Amino acid sequence: MAPRTTQILEAAARLIARRGVRGLRVEELAAEAGVSTGLIYYHFKDRTGILRHTLEFISNRAERYTTGRDPEAEPLAPREELEETLLQELQDTPEVRENSSAWGELRASAVFDPVLREDLARATLVWVQEVAALLGQVQPMTPAPALAAAGERLTALLEGLSMRWLSGGTQLDHARDLLRGAIDAELALLRRT
Amino acid sequence: MAPRTTQILEAAARLIARRGVRGLRVEELAAEAGVSTGLIYYHFKDRTGILRHTLEFISNRAERYTTGRDPEAEPLAPREELEETLLQELQDTPEVRENSSAWGELRASAVFDPVLREDLARATLVWVQEVAALLGQVQPMTPAPALAAAGERLTALLEGLSMRWLSGGTQLDHARDLLRGAIDAELALLRRT
DNA sequence: GTCTATAACGGGATAGAC
DNA sequence: GTCTATCCCGTTATAGAC
Numbered sequence A, B: 001m002a003p004r005t006t007q008i009l010e011a012a013a014r015l016i017a018r019r020g021v022r023g024l025r026v027e028e029l030a031a032e033a034g035v036s037t038g039l040i041y042y043h044f045k046d047r048t049g050i051l052r053h054t055l056e057f058i059s060n061r062a063e064r065y066t067t068g069r070d071p072e073a074e075p076l077a078p079r080e081e082l083e084e085t086l087l088q089e090l091q092d093t094p095e096v097r098e099n100s101s102a103w104g105e106l107r108a109s110a111v112f113d114p115v116l117r118e119d120l121a122r123a124t125l126v127w128v129q130e131v132a133a134l135l136g137q138v139q140p141m142t143p144a145p146a147l148a149a150a151g152e153r154l155t156a157l158l159e160g161l162s163m164r165w166l167s168g169g170t171q172l173d174h175a176r177d178l179l180r181g182a183i184d185a186e187l188a189l190l191r192r193t
Numbered sequence C: 001g002t003c004t005a006t007a008a009c010g011g012g013a014t015a016g017a018c
Numbered sequence D: 001g002t003c004t005a006t007c008c009c010g011t012t013a014t015a016g017a018c
Helices: A003-023 A026-033 A037-044 A047-067 A078-087 A094-110 A114-138 A144-166 A172-191 B003-019 B026-033 B037-044 B047-067 B078-087 B094-110 B114-138 B144-166 B172-191
Strands: none
Touching (some): A003 A047, A003 B094, A026 A037, A094 A114, A114 A172, B047 B114, B078 B114, B094 B114
């Protein structure tokens, strides 16, 4: 990917986090990225193309910051790794805020835009499986379907909590507590399976 | 509320469910409601006014269909009532689909539109408290904060699952199973409190 | 690949008659 | 309260030069 494209996609992620998919103006994107509108259409064809590529860009980036841990640090216990992975999405840093609000926007847009659905479903699946794998490390010997279900619930809950946080209804700390509680509940359930 | 306004709001709910908040065109709304655009602006002032009132309309309607049960039928056991109340939001009927997708849209819009936040927060609170009360009937003697937390988690999860359903990532039946599982998990947790 | 300039259009909002 | 007609602005998208 050319440096210019990356630069545009970074700007798009920033802007979507700030104004939403609905508020994204191509001209504003051009200004934010320091390029012309013409160049954007040259690279991404149309508005939907911009959104599609931004979704892809965002989910790649999320994988990176989820996976990437300081190699110096001692490896975490499975339980801590699970918790940390999930709680990482509930932090008030620019990058997380960007990813979360862009993700929420794209999820909402996908309801009405079939073009976005496939990419979104794929990215979701990857995420669910990652969480399910972590759950499996905490509770080995658990049947795969139970792990998958718990992974789906935890990630769906996380999306719900993110939206409430971003839309101002729920304080960040509170959302984090709620998520921790859900992890407890799910692990307790798995233990009984 | 005048019959005309209701008629317009019903049309708005339908249209938002079909096209999204972003896709809502005032002119199209007028056609759908069988009135003129002028009348819409007369009643609701501007586009945001339409959205605000539609949100209110939708959450009132949701309360109604949640609360309203055939008085002939025998009263449900608390556990069944809880489950039914929550699962009612995961049904493939026009009314539920409308409410859910409009709700999701408004939630997503509120992230970038402060005007919508207050109403949304209030409507959410009512809903959470209703679920918490039902949980309290299933598990009496549970401390209120634990009930509130479980209520918040279940409703947030439900929002997350709804979005996945509507955006095509998760089958309806599967979403319902996942929700039932979460109810189990939460009740098990409450029992240990 | 990148820019500037502009075409083309959609859609929010209002004025004024009835 | 309700309608018709219309203004006008913001936005997407393209043409064409460099």
